[in-house]
Amino acid sequence: xxxxxxxxxxxxxxxxxxxxxxxxxxxxxxxxxxxxxxxxxxxxxxxxxxxxxxxxxxxxxxxxxxxxxxxxxxxxxxxxxxxxxxxxxxxxxxxxxxxxxxxxxxxxxxxxxxxxxxxxxxxxxxxxxxxxxxxxxxxxxxxxxxxxxxxxxxxxxxxxxxxxxxxxxxxxxxxxxxxxxxxxxxxxxxxxxxxxxxxxx
Numbered sequence: 139x140x141x142x143x144x145x146x147x148x149x150x151x152x153x154x155x156x157x158x159x160x161x162x163x164x165x166x167x168x169x170x171x172x173x174x175x176x177x178x179x180x181x182x183x184x185x186x187x188x189x190x191x192x193x194x195x196x197x198x199x200x201x202x203x204x205x206x207x208x209x210x211x212x213x214x215x216x217x218x219x220x221x222x223x224x225x226x227x228x229x230x231x232x233x234x235x236x237x238x239x240x241x242x243x244x245x246x247x248x249x250x251x252x253x254x255x256x257x258x259x260x261x262x263x264x265x266x267x268x269x270x271x272x273x274x275x276x277x278x279x280x281x282x283x284x285x286x287x288x289x290x291x292x293x294x295x296x297x298x299x300x301x302x303x304x305x306x307x308x309x310x311x312x313x314x315x316x317x318x319x320x321x322x323x324x325x326x327x328x329x330x331x332x333x334x335x336x337x338x339x
Contacts, residue, residue, distance in 0.1 A: 153210060165190035167193040168185070168203040178224040178245045213270060218243050219276055235273035241282040295329045302326055 150169050151161045167188045171260070172179065181200045188195045204225050207213040216224040219240045226245075233251065237246040253273065261268045277298055289304045303325045306313050321327065 150207075150210075153206070162199075164188070164193055164195040165203050167191055168195055168200050169207070172204070172207065172213065172225065174225075176227075179226055180222055180228045184225075188227065208281050216245060216274070218245065235275070237275050237277065237279070239279040239282055240276050241278055241300065244279055246279070292329065293332065295332065297329055297332045300328045 147166055147169060151166070154165070156162050166182055171184055171187045177183075179187075179202065181197055184200045184204070185197055187197060188200070204213060207225075208215060208228075211228055213225045214228045216226055216236060216238075218224065218238055219257065220243055222243065224245060226247075233254070234247040234249045237248060238244070239246075254317075257268065257271055260266075278296060282296075295301055303321060303323050305322070305323060306316055308316075316322070
């Protein structure tokens with residue numbers, strides 16, 4: 139274990155004691171596992187990785203530790219389009235934003251100085267003093283972008299994805315209503331919204 143990680147564990151232990159929370163082996167294992175990873179991790183990922191180290195930490199313990207790490211400014215939550223919560227390291231001097239694939243749920247970090255300059259310029263123009271910002275761009279990664287040859291229902295198509303209508307199901311009246319909207323076999327559509335009612339363009 140590195141000296142920096144040992145020091146972080148000690149700070150974490152003292153913070154817990156200061157809050158009246160017992161310092162446990164499980165909590166330390168979660169902290170150590172998170173700090174040694176460079177990936178975005180779910181609480182289930184952390185439970186599994188801690189288990190591989192021979193420590194059994196419950197999902198509740200993991201969520202409690204990660205909630206405290208977020209409160210302490212060591213970690214932050216990233217919410218994906220499918221409702222999952224990922225945890226990432228929060229480095230105050232290393233800001234980055236996210237590209238999130240709506241199909242495979244992969245989260246990719248990126249940093250572009252032009253975006254930071256634009257953010258600062260917009261704030262200056264409006265006499266606004268920003269404390270922080272978060273940018274998450276949802277779309278499809280290169281692996282998920284190629285056209286799939288497998289037919290699937292529109293409800294399973296990611297927002298922003300372009301599709302070709304293969305066939306229509308339902309009664310004649312329903313098919314006629316879809317045809318009036320331009321949804322016919324071989325029509326090219328883009329899914330605009332897939333949360334609740336499906337909206338296509």
